[in-house]
Structure formats: structure tokens, C-alpha cells
Amino acid sequence: MQIKIVPVTPFQQNCSILICESTRKAAIVDPGGDLDRLLATVEQAGAEVEKIIITHAHIDHAGGAGELARRLGVPIEGPHREDQFWIDLLPEQGASFGFPPAERFTPHRWLENGDQVTFGEQTLDVYHCPGHTPGHVVLFHPGLRVAIVGDVLFQGSIGRTDFPRGDHATLLRSIRERLWPLGDDVSFVPGHGRTSTFGAERRSNPFVSDAALGR
């Protein structure tokens, strides 16, 4: 599997285009906007979009999902159903951040902890990681040992928890109990900023290092 990271929207959200190299099928994770640029990247790669995957329903991650699904005739999988209220708020989220109008959508499949998402010949494991939003999910590719973590964890930081139904203690628990057990060698693509590894964050992240968590 190949990963192309395309920063989209004024929030520079890392949309990940996942490409199965044997079938050239692609999954687009978190198409927040800039759909024409995403589709040009898919086309340059000689790939065909099979599905859209959403980590959580904030507008910079999910704002383009409804339109893209309609244009391509592909399904949307995720997030967890606890993010329904954020999907319902997409038009208002757009207005308050000065984004173009975002469509509400109904996912073809809600994701649960322990589910798997497939495209081409690739399989991703799903981890429900609430805290930033209650329905946030993380995707893990066991073969590549790479995780797509949305706004759960960043290089040197963690997701905000001051939004409705955000919760700091829950976010810390998600990171400690769902992400760290995957292994220090796992690299991750965060929703914003640069990639890192779980091991590097356990050493030096001021919010969730082993020292900060008293381990």
C-alpha cells in the first residue's frame, strides 16, 4: 500500500490517499475539501477510488465527503456513530469557519472498534479512539505498521478537547490503551502537521509521553 498525503482546506488537514499497488484501487481518508486536487492526485497515480473513509466528522476532515461520494458514486465508511451530531452540524461548521457549504451525508457503514475496512487487496484495522470527538476512529495497516490517527495525536501534541462532547481524560485513555499497544515502531499520519512514530511520542510528547503519564 502506498500513501499520498495531500494537505487540504485552510486548516491544512492531511487527507491521505491510500493506494493498493496490486489493484490500483484507492481509498480516500478525510476528504475535507479541495476535491479537484485530490482527484488529480488519484488520476496521476493511475488509481481508481473505491471508497471514502472518515476518521471524525469535523469539517476539515469530512466537509468534502458527501459531494465526493456523490460525484464518484462510492460509499463512505466511518466514523463511529457517536459523531452523528457533528455530521448533522456540517453546514453550520462550514458557515462558522468560512468554508464553502458542506453537505451532510449518511455513512454507508458506521465503524466500531475491532472492525476492518478493506479496499483493493488491503485491510485496515479500526480502533475507536474517542476524546477529540466521541466518534473518532483510527485506522491501522498491520503490514506497513502505519496508523492514520486524525486529530487524536500529533507530533508533539494531542487533539483539542474543548469542543462539544470532547473529553481530555477519554482522549488520554484512547491513546494509552488503543494506540500505544500497537507498538513503538508504528509510524502515524496525523490530521495536521508532520508524521512521527508512537515511540517518539512516548519519549517526548509533553501530553502523552511515558513521563507525562507517570509510567
Ligand SMILES: [Zn+2]
Ligand atoms: Zn478534528
Ligand SMILES: [Zn+2]
Ligand atoms: Zn482536524
